[in-house]
Structure formats: C-alpha cells, structure tokens
Amino acid sequence: MDLLSTMKKINDIxxxxxxxxxxxxxxxxxxxxxRFVQVRKFKEGWKRVFGGLSLKGERAGKDGMSSFQAxxxxxxxxxxxxNLAGAATAIVSGGPGAIFWMWVSAFFGMATIFAEATLSQLFKERVDGEITGGPAYYISKGLNNKYLAGFFSVAIIVALGFMGNMVQSNSIGSAFSTAFGFEPVIVGIIIAIIAGFxxxxxxxxxxxxxxxxxxxxALFYLLGGLVILILNYTNVLPAxxxxxxxxxxPEAVLGGAIGVSVKQAIxxxxxxxxxxxxxxxxxxxxAHAVAKVKHPGEQGTVAIVxxxxxxxxxxxxxxxxxxxxxxxxxxVTGIELTQNAFSMGFKSLGNFGNIFIAICLLFFAFSTIIGWYFFAEANVKYLFGTKHLNIFRLLVLICIVVGAALKVDLVWELADTFNGLMVIPNLIALIFLSSKVSNSLKEYESLKQDYIDYE
Structure with a gap:
C-alpha cells in the first residue's frame, strides 16, 4: 500500500x-x-468590519494591530x-451536497470561532516585547497544561507552517502551469522569494x-463569479x-453508479x-489575539463575520x-475543475477563465501563506522565543518551493491529517474554558454602548 492510500484510509476514519x-x-x-451568538451579534460584527474598512490603517507593531488588520x-x-481547489474536490468526492454540509459546519463554526477569538484576547501575552497569543497560550494558562499546549504548537507548526503552505504553493504552481505553461517549481521559487521579504x-x-x-x-473574484452567474442565470436555481x-x-443528483453516499457528502x-x-x-x-480592542467580545463579533x-x-x-x-x-478535480468552470463561463473570451483563476489563486493562496506563517510563527515564539525565527523562516520557504512540485492528492491528504491533529487539543481547551467565554460575553453585553462604540 502506497503512502497516498494509507493517508486516505487514516483520514477517512x-x-x-x-x-x-x-x-x-x-x-x-x-x-x-x-445563545446563538452568531445570529445575535452578526449585525454588530458586520458594522465593526466594514466600519473599519481601510487599505492603509495604522502601522502594526509590538502592541498589536488594528481590529480590521487582524x-x-x-x-x-x-x-x-x-475556497477554490477545496470546494472543487469536495464536490467531486462528496457530490454537490457536500456544499450544504459546509454551510452547516460553518454556521455552527461561527459560534466556535467567537469562543476562539475571545479566549485568544483573554490570554494574550507579551513575548520578547511583542504582543502574541493563540491556543497554546489559553491552553497553557487557562488549562494549566503545558504538555497539551506544546503538542498543539508542534502540530500547527507542521500543519500550517510546513504542510499547509505546501498545499498553497502546490495550487499556485498547478494553476500557473495550466494557464501559462510555467514550470511549477519555478513559480514556487518566485513565491518563496516574495514571501521571505x-x-x-x-x-x-x-x-x-x-x-x-x-x-x-475578494472583490475581484466575486465580480468575476457574479458575471458568470448572470450569463448562466437559468442554471443558478438548479445548482x-x-x-x-x-x-x-446524492444518488438523485449524480446517479447511483457514482457511489457517493450521505456519509461522504458530510x-x-x-x-x-x-x-x-x-x-x-x-x-x-x-490573528485575533493581537487586535487592539477595548474588550475581548469585540474581536469575537468580528471573527464571526x-x-x-x-x-x-x-x-x-x-x-x-x-x-x-x-x-x-x-x-477533473481540484483547481483544474475550478479553472474549467471559469473557462466555460468565460468561453467567449478564449483562455481568460484559466488566467482569471490563476491570478485569483495567486493572491488567495499567497495571502494564506502569509497568514499561516504568522500563525505558525506565534507558536515558534511560544516554544523557543524569537531566537530561532530565521531557521523557521528558511524551512517554510523550502516547503513552499518543494510543495509547488508535489502531487496534489498526497499534499491534500497530508494537510487533512495534520489539520486534524491541531483540532483536538484546541477543542479540549474550548470546552473546558467555555465558562470564561460565556462570562466574557455576558460582561461585554452589559457594557454601555458609549464604551463599545462600533458605529
């Protein structure tokens, strides 16, 4: 049995x-x-997000960043x-119904992420002069369990800093190979140089x-998609x-021969x-830990959005x-399926669909590389302080280059495995610290509006 088959069996369980x-x-x-915080506080979170919308905010530093920057x-x-390759693989592997279960998990996930953002604000710390935080900090301080915090830190460094960023560069390399005929490894090198800067x-x-x-x-991608939906408006309701x-x-949509079950869709x-x-x-x-806000609940509402x-x-x-x-x-599957969809939507414009997705994916995946590096870096600081950051940066850049040339199925399966390993210690902490989240929300809701001004 090869590595890909082994990882698929592990991930299936x-x-x-x-x-x-x-x-x-x-x-x-x-x-x-x-009490359905994702519904009750959604409007407030929306106002916070778009009330603070700016392309040039106050420069972030050792004291953190603005709520919008976070x-x-x-x-x-x-x-x-x-959002691009992942949505495509979900539809191919689990049928169109997989999107419904994405929505369901996201709705409940909005409450989970409120808890995560609130706890990260409650337990943030200053390390070597800089504000930082995250699950490792609320696990070690809130649960008083440094071993579980250490396990989480190692898992996220591997999952996002290494494996996750390999997934991102892999998708960029594949997209640019399809759209422009570039060698994926060359694309990986260029991405690594810019990311390193x-x-x-x-x-x-x-x-x-x-x-x-x-x-x-986000605006560029949504406008492109909206144009295609308008051109294919008769197929939107059937979709x-x-x-x-x-x-x-699933069999009613794909036919029984496809073999997709409800379990697979979920x-x-x-x-x-x-x-x-x-x-x-x-x-x-x-990211939410380093936001400069008056109360932890503020960033919780932003996280929901x-x-x-x-x-x-x-x-x-x-x-x-x-x-x-x-x-x-x-x-086809993965990013190739998304490219095909946009190519078919923009068929009157020749190869524009492939080019459009390649450009979107470049920005989507590159921004994710930056975000995931930042998250993993916070855990390197937790484990070792700031003295080994340059070594970590070099390892991440190597993963970006190598990931661009790997087989996509294996990269996705490895990413799924390590993402799963991150989840367990984080959820343990969230459940055991739920009373702190609840109390913080009650305190936040009791504050006067002139203190928490989001208009």
Whole structure:
C-alpha cells in the first residue's frame, strides 16, 4: 500500500467519525451556550468590519494591530485554496451536497470561532516585547497544561507552517502551469522569494500587506463569479437544488453508479469546510489575539463575520460557478475543475477563465501563506522565543518551493491529517474554558454602548 492510500484510509476514519463529531458538536455546544451568538451579534460584527474598512490603517507593531488588520490576516488565511481547489474536490468526492454540509459546519463554526477569538484576547501575552497569543497560550494558562499546549504548537507548526503552505504553493504552481505553461517549481521559487521579504518585515509588514490584498482580491473574484452567474442565470436555481437534494440523496443528483453516499457528502463537506474557514482548528485566534480592542467580545463579533465571508460568500460563489457551468462533468478535480468552470463561463473570451483563476489563486493562496506563517510563527515564539525565527523562516520557504512540485492528492491528504491533529487539543481547551467565554460575553453585553462604540 502506497503512502497516498494509507493517508486516505487514516483520514477517512479521522474525518468521517472522530472530527466530524467533535467539530460539529463543539459548534452546536457553543451555539446554545452562547445563545446563538452568531445570529445575535452578526449585525454588530458586520458594522465593526466594514466600519473599519481601510487599505492603509495604522502601522502594526509590538502592541498589536488594528481590529480590521487582524480580521484581514485571519481572512487571508481562511480565503485560500479551500475556497477554490477545496470546494472543487469536495464536490467531486462528496457530490454537490457536500456544499450544504459546509454551510452547516460553518454556521455552527461561527459560534466556535467567537469562543476562539475571545479566549485568544483573554490570554494574550507579551513575548520578547511583542504582543502574541493563540491556543497554546489559553491552553497553557487557562488549562494549566503545558504538555497539551506544546503538542498543539508542534502540530500547527507542521500543519500550517510546513504542510499547509505546501498545499498553497502546490495550487499556485498547478494553476500557473495550466494557464501559462510555467514550470511549477519555478513559480514556487518566485513565491518563496516574495514571501521571505514579507516574513522578514515582521507583524508590521504582514498586517500592511493583508489589509490591502484581502479586500481587493475578494472583490475581484466575486465580480468575476457574479458575471458568470448572470450569463448562466437559468442554471443558478438548479445548482442550488443540486446542493440541497445532494445533501440527503446524492444518488438523485449524480446517479447511483457514482457511489457517493450521505456519509461522504458530510465527510468531505466538513473536512473541506474546516480547511476553508478554519473554525475550531485553532489557527485564526493567533490573528485575533493581537487586535487592539477595548474588550475581548469585540474581536469575537468580528471573527464571526470572517467565517461568513469565507464560506457563505466566497466558497459558495466557487460552488455555484462549477455547478451552473456544467464543469462537474469534465472529469477533473481540484483547481483544474475550478479553472474549467471559469473557462466555460468565460468561453467567449478564449483562455481568460484559466488566467482569471490563476491570478485569483495567486493572491488567495499567497495571502494564506502569509497568514499561516504568522500563525505558525506565534507558536515558534511560544516554544523557543524569537531566537530561532530565521531557521523557521528558511524551512517554510523550502516547503513552499518543494510543495509547488508535489502531487496534489498526497499534499491534500497530508494537510487533512495534520489539520486534524491541531483540532483536538484546541477543542479540549474550548470546552473546558467555555465558562470564561460565556462570562466574557455576558460582561461585554452589559457594557454601555458609549464604551463599545462600533458605529
């Protein structure tokens, strides 16, 4: 049995049973414990996000970054290959119904990410003069368990800093190979050089880049997708029907011969949903921890919106374009399927669809590389302080180059495995510290509006 087959079997058990139950269960738990905070506080979070929208905010530094910069860094990590290549692989492997289960997991995940962001604010610290935080800090201080915190830190360094960034560069390399005929490894080298320049600039340069890239790249992608949906408007409602029917009767959409079951739709929907919005994974709290806010609950409401934008807007756009153009029948998967969908949507413009997705993916995946590096770096600081950062940066850059040339199926499976390993210690901490989240929310809601001004 080869490595790819072995990893698929491991992930099938891991994601079909263990993590699906844990992630959805935790989201449901916080949804009721926090009295549907993702619904009650959504409007407030939306106002915070778009009230603070700026492409040139105050420069981030040792005291942290603005709330919008923290959100941009979080979304930079969330909106990546999971929205383009990940949505495509979910539909191929789990049928159109997998998108429905992505929505379900995202809805409950909005409550989970509120808890993550709140705890990261409550337990943030100053390390070697710089504000930092994340699950390792609320695990070690909140649960008083340094061993579990250490396990999480190692898992996230491997999962995002190494494996995750290999996935991102792999997708960029594949997209540019299809669109322009470039050698993937050459693309990987160029990406590594640019990323290295940003890494060296620290939190200030990272925040400055993400606050500019994220709003522009999201708007560019959504406009392109919207044009295709307008051109194929008669297929939009049937696409939604495929998603809802496929969630419970995949054979009615794909035919019984395809062999896709409801379990597979749930498995791939939740797995790719996590890879996309990262709720419960323990990654985005590193960005929310360094936001300069008056109360932890403020950043919790902002975090809710990040999951909504990632899954219900960007990821859904990808799915609708794939289903409405008929690209699902082309027999490919991953980023190639998304490229085919946009090529079919822009067929009157020749190769424009492939070029459009290659450019979008460059910005999506590159911004994710920056965000994931930032998250992993926070855990290197937790374990070793700042003295070994240059070695870590070099290892990440090597992974970016190597990842561009690897086989995509193996990279995705390895990423799924290590993402899963991150989830377990983070969810343990969230559950045991849920009373602190609940108390913080109650305190936040009791504050006068002239103290928490978000208009």
């Amino acid at each position: 891991f994601w079909s049973y263990i993590l699906t139950f844990l992630l959805c269960g935790t989201g449901i738990f916080f949804t009721f414990r926090l 959100l941009s860094t979080a979304i930079a990590a969330q909106v990546g290959t999971g 940003i890494f060296i600039g620290g939190v200030g340069r990272i925040a400055s880049v993400t606050e500019k890239i994220v709003p522009i790249m 939604f029907k495929m998603i809802f029917v496929g969630a419970f009767k 498995r791939y929907g939740v797995a790719r949903g996590l890879f996309s919005n990262e709720a419960g994974m323990g990654s985005t709290p590193h 990040s999951v909504f934008i990632d899954t219900f807007i960007v990821l859904t756009m990808t799915a609708l374009v794939i289903l409405s153009t008929g690209a699902l029948n082309t027999g």
